[in-house]
Amino acid sequence: xxxxxxxxxxxxxxxxxxxxxxxxxxxxxxxxxxxxxxxxxxxxxxxxxxxxxxxxxxxxxxxxxxxxxxxxxxxxxxxxxxxxxxxxxxxxxxxxxxxxxxxxxxxxxxxxxx
Amino acid sequence: xxxxxxxxxxxxxxxxxxxxxxxxxxxxxxxxxxxxxxxxxxxxxxxxxxxxxxxxxxxxxxxxxxxxxxxxxxxxxxxxxxxxxxxxxxxxxxxxxxxxxxxxxxxxxxxxxx
Numbered sequence: 001x002x003x004x005x006x007x008x009x010x011x012x013x014x015x016x017x018x019x020x021x022x023x024x025x026x027x028x029x030x031x032x033x034x035x036x037x038x039x040x041x042x043x044x045x046x047x048x049x050x051x052x053x054x055x056x057x058x059x060x061x062x063x064x065x066x067x068x069x070x071x072x073x074x075x076x077x078x079x080x081x082x083x084x085x086x087x088x089x090x091x092x093x094x095x096x097x098x099x100x101x102x103x104x105x106x107x108x109x110x111x112x113x114x
Numbered sequence: 115x116x117x118x119x120x121x122x123x124x125x126x127x128x129x130x131x132x133x134x135x136x137x138x139x140x141x142x143x144x145x146x147x148x149x150x151x152x153x154x155x156x157x158x159x160x161x162x163x164x165x166x167x168x169x170x171x172x173x174x175x176x177x178x179x180x181x182x183x184x185x186x187x188x189x190x191x192x193x194x195x196x197x198x199x200x201x202x203x204x205x206x207x208x209x210x211x212x213x214x215x216x217x218x219x220x221x222x223x224x225x226x227x228x
Binding site: 042043044 | 123156157158159160165215216217218220221
């Protein structure tokens with residue numbers, strides 16, 4: 001079965017810390033995505049990647065960066081965490097063919113920045 | 115730019131009653147449309163999708179949705195809801211490029227009354 005794994009379900013970090021959120025997929029998908037989910041705002045795309053070492057900004061990239069050194073792993077990095085980055089973060093992946101491959105999501109990482 | 119509107123933030127339905135969740139999209143060409151469900155503490159699961167062809171699509175868990183181009187709508191329906199359907203529901207649109215992810219609505223929170 002398809003699996004997207006986010007390494008942490010809950011994280012608590014302090015303001016100014018560098019934070020890494022890890023995501024691994026076992027489906028050999030080319031495309032990977034990081035979304036942020038906030039009540040009343042739905043899901044907003046932060047960054048996506050369509051190949052190893054490739055990345056593209058989504059709708060809200062400010063304050064974030066990403067890394068994709070291997071096809072199966074896509075990391076979201078908060079260079080200096082701030083309280084307004086407290087949120088639920090969802091990773092997703094799929095192949096390049098939207099007809100045959102919907103987005104598969106991980107269970108999310110709930111990040112609290114104090 | 116494409117966008118998705120889910121007019122209802124919360125909906126309360128009695129168990130056994132019928133359900134309709136509304137979704138309107140804004141996109142120039144024929145969009146790829148999706149409905150996802152998110153149970154508490156979980157990631158998103160695909161319910162159904164529309165790409166082309168028959169405008170009434172069937173999904174998992176007894177859900178269906180109808181694409182109406184004239185109304186720019188893609189409403190989700192279920193004839194008889196179960197308590198386990200209580201969840202957050204998201205409508206999403208994809209421009210078809212595949213690489214750049216989906217644009218999501220803000221979600222509708224479904225509450226089931228006994």
